[in-house]
Amino acid sequence: MNQPLPKELAEWAEVIAGYARTEGLDFYPTVFEMLSSTQMSQVAAYGGFPQRYPHWRFGMDYEKLRKQHSYGLSRIYEMVINNDPCYAYLLCDNMLVDHKTVIAHVYAHCDFFKNNKWFSKTNRRMIDAMANHATRIRRYIERYGVERVEQLIDTFLSLESLIDPHSVFMRRKPKNVAEDRDRTKKNENGERSRYPAKAYMDRYINPPDKMASERAERLDEEVGSKARFPADPTRDVLLFLLQNASLEDWEADILSIIREEAYYFAPQGQTKIMNEGWASYWHSTIMTRYVVTDADIIDYCEHNAGTLATSPGRLNPYKMGVELFRDIERRWNTGRYGAAYESCDDMSERRQWGESKEPQQRVVAKGSPGREKIFEVRALYNDVTFLDEFLTPEFVEDQKLYHYRQDPTTGRMVVVDRDFDKIKRQMLFMLTNHAQPYIYVMDANYRNRGELYLTHRHNGADIEVKYAVVTMKQLHKIWKRPVHLNARIDDEPILFSFDGEQSTQQHIDDRIDQPAHDF
Amino acid sequence: MILQINNDHQRFRKIVKGKIRKDLRKFLTRSELLGREGKRYISIPVHGIEIPNFRYGDNSDSGVGKGDGKPGDQVGDDGGMGPGGTEEGNHILEVDVSLDELADILGEELELPRIKPKGRHRITSERDRYSGIRQSGPESLRHFKRTFHRALRRQIMSGLYNSEMPRIVFERRDKMYRSWKTVLKPQSNAVIVYMMDVSGSMGDEQKELVRLEAFWIDAWLRKNYQGIESRYIVHDVRAAEVDRDTFFRIREDGGTRISSAFKLARDIIEAQYVPTEWNIYLFHFSDGDNSSESDSRECCTMLREHLSPVLNMFGYCQVASAYGSGNFINVLHEHLTDSADVITSRVNNKDDIYDSIKTFFAAGK
Numbered sequence: 001m002n003q004p005l006p007k008e009l010a011e012w013a014e015v016i017a018g019y020a021r022t023e024g025l026d027f028y029p030t031v032f033e034m035l036s037s038t039q040m041s042q043v044a045a046y047g048g049f050p051q052r053y054p055h056w057r058f059g060m061d062y063e064k065l066r067k068q069h070s071y072g073l074s075r076i077y078e079m080v081i082n083n084d085p086c087y088a089y090l091l092c093d094n095m096l097v098d099h100k101t102v103i104a105h106v107y108a109h110c111d112f113f114k115n116n117k118w119f120s121k122t123n124r125r126m127i128d129a130m131a132n133h134a135t136r137i138r139r140y141i142e143r144y145g146v147e148r149v150e151q152l153i154d155t156f157l158s159l160e161s162l163i164d165p166h167s168v169f170m171r172r173k174p175k176n177v178a179e180d181r182d183r184t185k186k187n188e189n190g191e192r193s194r195y196p197a198k199a200y201m202d203r204y205i206n207p208p209d210k211m212a213s214e215r216a217e218r219l220d221e222e223v224g225s226k227a228r229f230p231a232d233p234t235r236d237v238l239l240f241l242l243q244n245a246s247l248e249d250w251e252a253d254i255l256s257i258i259r260e261e262a263y264y265f266a267p268q269g270q271t272k273i274m275n276e277g278w279a280s281y282w283h284s285t286i287m288t289r290y291v292v293t294d295a296d297i298i299d300y301c302e303h304n305a306g307t308l309a310t311s312p313g314r315l316n317p318y319k320m321g322v323e324l325f326r327d328i329e330r331r332w333n334t335g336r337y338g339a340a341y342e343s344c345d346d347m348s349e350r351r352q353w354g355e356s357k358e359p360q361q362r363v364v365a366k367g368s369p370g371r372e373k374i375f376e377v378r379a380l381y382n383d384v385t386f387l388d389e390f391l392t393p394e395f396v397e398d399q400k401l402y403h404y405r406q407d408p409t410t411g412r413m414v415v416v417d418r419d420f421d422k423i424k425r426q427m428l429f430m431l432t433n434h435a436q437p438y439i440y441v442m443d444a445n446y447r448n449r450g451e452l453y454l455t456h457r458h459n460g461a462d463i464e465v466k467y468a469v470v471t472m473k474q475l476h477k478i479w480k481r482p483v484h485l486n487a488r489i490d491d492e493p494i495l496f497s498f499d500g501e502q503s504t505q506q507h508i509d510d511r512i513d514q515p516a517h518d519f
Numbered sequence: 520m521i522l523q524i525n526n527d528h529q530r531f532r533k534i535v536k537g538k539i540r541k542d543l544r545k546f547l548t549r550s551e552l553l554g555r556e557g558k559r560y561i562s563i564p565v566h567g568i569e570i571p572n573f574r575y576g577d578n579s580d581s582g583v584g585k586g587d588g589k590p591g592d593q594v595g596d597d598g599g600m601g602p603g604g605t606e607e608g609n610h611i612l613e614v615d616v617s618l619d620e621l622a623d624i625l626g627e628e629l630e631l632p633r634i635k636p637k638g639r640h641r642i643t644s645e646r647d648r649y650s651g652i653r654q655s656g657p658e659s660l661r662h663f664k665r666t667f668h669r670a671l672r673r674q675i676m677s678g679l680y681n682s683e684m685p686r687i688v689f690e691r692r693d694k695m696y697r698s699w700k701t702v703l704k705p706q707s708n709a710v711i712v713y714m715m716d717v718s719g720s721m722g723d724e725q726k727e728l729v730r731l732e733a734f735w736i737d738a739w740l741r742k743n744y745q746g747i748e749s750r751y752i753v754h755d756v757r758a759a760e761v762d763r764d765t766f767f768r769i770r771e772d773g774g775t776r777i778s779s780a781f782k783l784a785r786d787i788i789e790a791q792y793v794p795t796e797w798n799i800y801l802f803h804f805s806d807g808d809n810s811s812e813s814d815s816r817e818c819c820t821m822l823r824e825h826l827s828p829v830l831n832m833f834g835y836c837q838v839a840s841a842y843g844s845g846n847f848i849n850v851l852h853e854h855l856t857d858s859a860d861v862i863t864s865r866v867n868n869k870d871d872i873y874d875s876i877k878t879f880f881a882a883g884k
Contacts, residue, residue, distance in 0.1 A: 157570045404583070
């Protein structure tokens with residue numbers, strides 16, 4: 001479906017890759033393809049991939065994109081896939097200068113994909129995996145019919161966000177061989193490992209009554225943990241369902257596909273501001289330093305300004321990211337960090353701190369402390385930690401950020417204030433878990449009847465009741481036993497339940513059974 | 520080239536149509552549709568298409584924005600990047616559906632058989648299309664670009680062109696004009712004559728019902744015929760032909776003599792529409808209150824003798840009114856039970872439109 005890249009652009013891609021490497025970017029080989037705008041819309045609807053499994057929602061997204069395009073509301077300049085090699089798409093009716101900007105932008109994205117730790121566990125052969133998923137789902141459609149497969153996918157997609165993006169970085173508890181052996185040994189002599197002691201001292205070092213009480217305690221604990229299912233509150237609801245719901249093999253396979261894709265896309269959601277900021281930083285650096293010619297400059301500026309434009313009340317992740325990276329670079333170049341700087345509360349002194357050390361050019365050279373720092377930041381942080389660590393009161397003031405809230409009397413959004421702490425808290429809240437509620441499996445044998453009990457971990461905002469009720473029905477289709485959700489609505493703990501026929505909501509009090517776990 | 524996404528897209532359209540079909544009864548009563556008769560596409564809010572999930576609700580309506588403004592100032596037109604995401608802001612999906620598709624859905628859901636048109640399709644009309652170019656014509660049709668091009672070429676060839684002082688002067692031989700071709704188009708061979716009682720007893724509510732009903736009649740017939748002509752007659756004691764706008768807006772008063780409208784309809788049809796060539800539909804909307812029993816009988820006679828033989832169908836739609844006796848429908852039943860071309864229905868409220876349409880077109884005429 002792709003057109004070969006015209007010779008001129010292929011040469012430019014090489015040249016720009018050279019500049020990017022000179023500046024220190026490190027990326028996978030990148031394959032550029034030219035697409036027409038309809039093809040671009042398809043690729044965008046497919047989340048960047050040339051192939052996805054058949055599903056109507058891609059068609060819906062496609063229609064939206066086409067409509068926006070035909071009304072001139074939006075234009076997709078570039079798409080890039082986190083894959084080795086990286087694939088990137090160029091829109092064929094763009095100007096040359098746009099292509100050059102996009103190419104520079106794309107190399108920085110690739111660098112980010114390759115080096116940011118949050119992406120380290122993603123599948124770098126995702127293009128193949130997606131094609132494989134498509135084939136598997138097509139096969140199921142042939143066997144079980146479109147409607148059945150589609151309904152199942154719809155059901156699973158309802159729960160798509162119930163994953164634990166941090167889980168990929170945790171070492172699963174290894175089967176502790178030593179402990180197992182220990183246990184069998186203990187079973188032989190009926191005791192937990194005792195301290196070696198001489199026979200006449202044994203009574204004191206391993207007092208028999210203590211040994212007995214320990215043994216009882218341990219037995220208790222073992223029985224208790226068996227009774228608790230799952231053993232700990234579980235955030236990866238999809239995995240839990242995959243392992244424990246009564247699904248047929250093909251159904252479980254589809255669920256595993258949905259889960260795999262959700263995990264693949266998760267780091268992109270976690271690093272939106274950083275990723276776009278990083279790419280914008282580099283396209284502007286590379287373009288203004290090396291590539292832009294006199295003839296290009298106006299078009300380049302217009303394009304760049306369009307990408308970074310902010311309108312009142314709308315926070316542009318490109319702008320936010322690039323400004324924060326530049327701020328970090330400036331701070332580290334001028335030494336505005338560390339105890340001495342932090343403890344200085346003279347505003348004017350802070351404002352001039354280390355000014356003499358500031359490089360003359362706006363974009364500083366490779367090897368400067370600021371440059372080193374931002375490379376470190378791009379490797380180790382995600383949006384939440386990025387803002388948590390580097391958002392400063394000075395930055396918030398310079399960028400004219402404010403906190404807004406809906407005025408309950410007029411229903412309008414109004415500026416509340418420009419308080420740093422509030423702004424920061426609000427931004428972190430918006431980014432945490434991509435603004436999705438945290439839902440945990442607390443008990444899968446609730447009331448000893450195999451009912452599923454979930455809890456929403458409340459951190460400031462209620463979940464939407466209307467949607468929760470419908471989603472519970474979807475969950476029931478998978479679990480096939482009554483399902484419950486504990487959620488706080490208007491400071492009242494409410495238990496939403498669906499038993500296959502009826503949705504109920506009740507206030508949680510002492511009369512309602514406790515689940516196996518509690519926060 | 521076929522894109523893979525087309526399959527997904529078609530599947531999506533199918534699901535949308537399914538949703539519309541499911542809600543068709545509700546949908547038929549939507550007065551927002553009115554006034555969009557001429558448009559090819561109408562956008563329809565479709566519920567229950569999006570995939571539900573656990574998400575944050577209303578008490579999270581706050582966020583961070585960027586720009587000037589002091590506390591209390593309004594922020595932009597809407598919020599910024601708030602929790603819940605900007606992408607998923609709209610809960611109801613608006614989908615563009617063409618009237619044609621809508622009529623399809625109507626037909627499938629009501630199980631309406633396709634109408635078999637009578638008459639020949641050979642009837643054509645002439646239309647002029649400006650698609651050609653020629654060297655003579657009125658100045659108002661002068662094609663500037665072509666003319667300029669020719670003049671420029673001529674000047675360059677003859678060495679008159681000076682790139683320092685580029686000045687192009689047209690001569691008569693340079694001038695090009697748009698010209699038209701006459702194309703033959705198959706002409707509409709169906710006509711709908713709408714008649715409405717606008718006597719004092721027909722209020723706004725009744726007219727709204729008529730309008731909705733007429734919208735759907737129109738949509739279905741348009742689906743079945745290439746082109747369609749519509750004629751509108753209003754009457755109280757006298758009848759007059761009006762344009763569509765007036766038809767739905769006019770506010771008359773006074774008594775009712777239904778036969779006046781029937782006479783006018785007969786005259787129009789006789790004068791302009793040859794029954795062997797035309798598919799003729801006659802619809803009458805009234806609250807069923809006629810001035811006299813004898814006038815009602817006269818209508819029946821006229822229907823039987825003059826109208827019925829030339830019509831595909833006569834549809835009588837009686838809307839409920841607080842004032843009328845609603846007797847006309849009974850008279851029709853009494854006198855014309857044997858005629859299959861006369862179809863009657865009662866519409867007491869918007870919900871009845873669904874069944875009314877079904878009644879009218881169930882026979883496939």
